[in-house]
Amino acid sequence: MHYRIAFMGFGNVGKALARLLLDKQDELRARYQVTFSTTGIATGRHGSAINLQGLDLERAITVDDMTTLSSAVAPQDAFDFIRRCGADVLFENTPVDYISGQPAVDHLRAALEAGMHAITANKGPVVHAYRQLTDLARSKGRKFYFESTVMDGAPIFSLFREALPGVKLLSLRGVLNSTTNMILTRMEQGESFDKAVAYCQKIGIAETDPSGDIDGWDAAVKVAALVTFLMDVPLKPSDVQRQGIRNITPQEIRIAAQNGKRWKLVCTAQREANGVTGRVFPEMVGMDSPLYGVDGTTSIVQFETDVLGLLSVQEANPGPHTTAYGLFADFLNAVREKS
Numbered sequence: 316m317h318y319r320i321a322f323m324g325f326g327n328v329g330k331a332l333a334r335l336l337l338d339k340q341d342e343l344r345a346r347y348q349v350t351f352s353t354t355g356i357a358t359g360r361h362g363s364a365i366n367l368q369g370l371d372l373e374r375a376i377t378v379d380d381m382t383t384l385s386s387a388v389a390p391q392d393a394f395d396f397i398r399r400c401g402a403d404v405l406f407e408n409t410p411v412d413y414i415s416g417q418p419a420v421d422h423l424r425a426a427l428e429a430g431m432h433a434i435t436a437n438k439g440p441v442v443h444a445y446r447q448l449t450d451l452a453r454s455k456g457r458k459f460y461f462e463s464t465v466m467d468g469a470p471i472f473s474l475f476r477e478a479l480p481g482v483k484l485l486s487l488r489g490v491l492n493s494t495t496n497m498i499l500t501r502m503e504q505g506e507s508f509d510k511a512v513a514y515c516q517k518i519g520i521a522e523t524d525p526s527g528d529i530d531g532w533d534a535a536v537k538v539a540a541l542v543t544f545l546m547d548v549p550l551k552p553s554d555v556q557r558q559g560i561r562n563i564t565p566q567e568i569r570i571a572a573q574n575g576k577r578w579k580l581v582c583t584a585q586r587e588a589n590g591v592t593g594r595v596f597p598e599m600v601g602m603d604s605p606l607y608g609v610d611g612t613t614s615i616v617q618f619e620t621d622v623l624g625l626l627s628v629q630e631a632n633p634g635p636h637t638t639a640y641g642l643f644a645d646f647l648n649a650v651r652e653k654s
Contacts, residue, residue: 316348318650319367321355321400321431323393323422324408327519328436328463329356330376331639332406337372339643349650355400356381359409363390367401393418397425404649406642407435413532413552416443423459427451432649436463436638442539442552458649463641465491465537466614467633473648474628475545482620484545486585489616490609491537493633494521494528495560495580497611502568503577508561520612530559534582534595541616542584548591550584555593563597571599579606582616605629 320336322329336343336351343349352369361378364370364385375384382389390396397405405426409419416439423433423440424447433452440448441461452459462472475482490496494515501511512529515521527533535555542550560580571578576599584593600606605627609615615629630637 316650317350317352318403319354319401320351320404320406320646321353321357321397321402322406322408323357323396324406324410325356325358325361325375325381326408327635328638328642329406329408331635332408332642333372333376335636335639335643343647347647347651349647354402355396356384357390357393357396357400363396365390365396365400393422394425397422397429397431402426402431404432404434404646406646407433407437407440408642409437411437411439411536413439413527413536416440420444420448423448424451427455427457427459430455430457432458432460432646434458434460434642434645434649436461436642438464438533438536438540442536442543442550445540445543446549458645460645460649461540462645463638464540466616466628466630467637468640468644469614469628469630469633469637470644471541471616471628472544473644479620479623482622484586484618484620486583486619487538487541487545487616488581488583488606488619489614490579490606491582491614491616492528492531492534492580493612493614494525495531495534496609496613498529499560499563499568499578499580500610502563502565503572507565508563528559529561531557531580531595534580535593538582538584538593538595542591542593545618546584546586546591548586550591550593555595557595558597559595560597574599576601577607579609581606 357363362382364381365387419437420440426433448459498511535552535557539550581598613631617627
């Protein structure tokens, strides 16, 4: 089967996905009988391109002005782009909004209404519109998938969706924010908090304003997304008890080390009689914890279920390429499944 794809957002992750698709196109054809062409790319700062006959994806990765690849009049806005790009699959990778999930929620809704599979690495739509978008996708015979939203390419959502039928998740515990984990690791090596933050900004894992990471917002959104899908209990980021790592001092780092422990920004969710409690708080963990050995940008989450006991998933050194793989896997799973 041939699928027309479109990208909304074409930064580091979008370009990594484009490269992965190009690298895997022969395998997709031979192993899965799937071929694709790119009919649209919309960017925030470099214009948009639409060509229903297929864009040159190789050129798109390097071009500065996306409009030079277009065969159509520039779209008026994102929704005009979605209506006119003629795609079967939309990859939505615009910046996350913790408070409302917009405009990504409306982008994904418009894609589904237009008959596209909607795939995103954006956490906002999962915590603010998971049920609405999933129900809409089902009514249209399409898929709304979001594997890359929590642990990049690690199979968290698809693990529970496909491989663990009938499992009830009782609790989860993990380190889900790469930036804070790298900051704490650097502080253990003697750097100040500010220098560790600056290092994370230099290597591109922290924004110019790093507050979303260091104050625990990113981790809280990830907890909310996991609870909403895996526990089937809608949870907003504001419902997650949250404290970041801003106030952890070098002295506290040293004291923890002297006692054989390490500071981690720990994410937890616990099923209780009246619902689910989510927390993001700094904790000192000992050598007996699977969180202890998680260094740098590595992430880990441990699940407690009713039938399997404890099950852990760990991802080492993620980056745009691993996020891209999550999107790629969602694409392949969506088009291989019966609508």
